[in-house]
Amino acid sequence: MVTYIIRRLIWAAAMLTIVSIVTFAIFFLVPRLAGATPESLATRYVGRTANAEQVKIAAEKLGFYDPLVVQYGRFAKGIVAGSEYDYGPGVEQCPAPCFGYSFLTRLPVWPDLLDRVPVTMSLALGAAVIWVLAGVATGVVSALRRGSFFDRAAMTVALGGVSLPIFFTGMASLVVFSYGYPFEITAPGGSFTPFFENPVDWAYSLILPWITLAFLYAAGYARLTRAGMLETMNEDYIRTARAKGLAERTVVLKHGLRGALTPILTIFGLDVGLLLGGAVLTESTYSLPGMGKYAIDAINSQDLPKVMGVVLFAAFFVVVANLIVDLLYAVVDPRVRLS
């Protein structure tokens, strides 16, 4: 078990290194191959009034004249050993892990990222609880009452949930519940209250995003659970369980659902991992200052240190979530042994 975890952690570190190289190449190598010069790359870091000399100074300062390997090495060194930043009157230390400084906000990327984590985590985990409970429960009931009105209705709603893009359901929910028409209910938008500041406001500010996000995922989970349950409930061991005289509730929950959970757990790990890296559309629609909004704002403003930081951070969550899922397989399915 321990060996397995160590091996997976080494693999995870290698994966993150590869992701960082690929991301770096996308933003620094590909433009160069397409004809960009160090000066043209530097123009996005200088003001709108910069002349050629100022652009050249910026390119030198940013190390754009150095070979790309050297530039990547400097970036990687910053993450491992930290870096320095000239803010005018003095030089500031950027301790490891230093993902660099945003050249637009003049803030170090790492604390900025950490600042966004509670928002995204609140959104992702809260929505995950809703979609797992609602999706799995709906899937189980639909499977047990296959062909019933409930089954058909639930699957129709699920189809809608999967089909409707989040920017539509998000905007629709805001129109109905937040802008004062047609209902005079005003839920806050564009704000986030930290849990430890005020748990009630925290939940209130997230209820619409949770439901919107969960609606999308719950639909998929309901369909997946239904299909899994239909298959599992026809297995021989279910018949055996019933033959042993177990209560139907035990048969369904302990034997049927447990067997159907493995693929759901796999996809759940991936989904949560991805969402922890930023629910871009949900956060943008509701103006939540999370990782996804941070990423999209960074991309729109071409703030490359931020983009690099958020990509690596998101990749970290996906890798970690996968690791946790792999470990949980052994818990859910006794046939799985980690070695």
Add this chain to the structure above:
Amino acid sequence: MKRRTTTGAAAVGAVLALALSACGGGSSTTPKDSAKPAADGAKAEFNAALTGIVNPSDKKGGVLKFANEGDWDSLDPGDTYYGYSWNFVRLYGRSLLMFKSAPGKEGNELTPDLAEGMGTPSDDAKTWTYKIKSGVKFEDGTPITSKDVKYGVLRSLDKEVFPDGYTYFNDFLDLPKDYKGPYKSKGVNTDKAIETPDDQTIVFHLKQPLSNFDYFAQLPATIPVPEAKDTGAKYREHIIASGPYMFQKNEIGKGFTLVRNPNWDPATDPNRPALPDGFEVSTNVNADDIDNRILSGDLDVAVIGTGIKQAALGRVLGDPAVKAASDNPTSTRLWYTSINGNVPPLDNIDCRKAVQYAANKVDYQTAFGGEVAGGQIATSLLPPAIPGHEDFNLYPPGADNKGDLAKAKEHLTACGQPDGFETNISYRAERPNEKAAAEALQQALGRVGIKLTLKPFPQADYFALYAGKPGYAKDNKIGLAQNGWMSDWPDGFGFLGQIVDSRVIRDTGGSSNISVRDPEVDKLLDQAMAETDKTKRDAIWTAIDKKVMEGAYILPGIWTKSLLVRSKNATNIFVNDAYGMYDYLGLGVK
């Protein structure tokens, strides 16, 4: 209103070296000189806030909620170059002069702020002196002196630390050679550029005459900065206020809160009523969400002031009640097409005139969003809000504004191309409006045989490598180029300097002037720069406008307009012409 800039600092020999924006514990009384709410105020109808004050009130208290779909370039007064930011910065900073907080054309007038009066120029307009009011303090109670103003200006010169600002002071002050600001050139004597003979006097020395330096004195860089509390690039995180409000909380990327500055003395400030108790500002908020929240009353102001987006347009214009609570100001931005006289056959003035006559101005307007959200059809360069603007149209495009094809063919014949000619039209690939305008021109000019081929280029290199690089434009036959310009302040100097002066055109590219090469225009610009009489100066701007249009170097498209929706909770709402958006100083809470 964003004042986006695409140019670097441009030089005109030793004369014009500008970097202009292209494309772009309060008191219980209201100071008597600020925008005075009339007892009745303007009737709350469409465009009422353009010339009057809607919901006049002098009630104090309450908090106004602002939202920004993006974020400030910087809240630091020495490092900001957005029009909305210059409007907003007056809440927490006081510059030497400022635009009057008043509706209509009065908003275009300068008035003393930190200074006791307007600038006193020397005879040659190369030295400008300002006296600073006494009793003015920073938020920490420290008295503000001329040295704080000087320091604020000097630090803003360091474009490595403050890259977002303008370069007016870099270009015009008589600075010591190789001076790079107080961080890198520490201890260097800068008295030859800015003198502070006593705590209340500041004297600016320029390299050349500048008749309208007072406009420089209203720039946010003249907002005082205490040297002891300057943290360079990090100063934006905690700015020391000199205005009626100060920062209580500032989370860059998310938003900030302004509260009353207990050390602001209204007796020294007749310009600011300072009615609300504070401001809550959210940044990076979904643009459609902002529009909807303003319409529902949950939010008060979309701070960037560029108007509501397409998604909410129908709701505003389609509902008479909502429309009555909106305003449609014209900004000082012109979208236009440069007609490059370096590219044959457009080196012939008649070929250029044929383009002017054949253009369909209605389709051009539609390409930019139509009459309300796009703009007003332009007939010359200077927008109506800029002094010197005169209504004239040398190339009337027919009664329906869709082009005068007979006149166009007449000029084609005169230029030896009776069947038309072929050329290319460039536009910035990331800008769908420019593409649509280029397509509209392609169709319109095709009616007289002028065949245009569309050439998109990346906006980052548009002026430096493509349309703005004379050699490239000529070799690749870019006869027409989509372009845009907005002045930094409502004055001919700010509007025309960078787009009609042939001396800003460099072989290496980078100039926003792509097409105007007329020595007489250059001469007129020099005359205007030295003319201290405003009326005479404004007449020169008019003459320049006419001269450029006579040469048919520029096809004016539209003067932009925006549709602003008034807050349901705010009082004293009016549009300030200097910014083309609601004046943020006047607003109060119901």
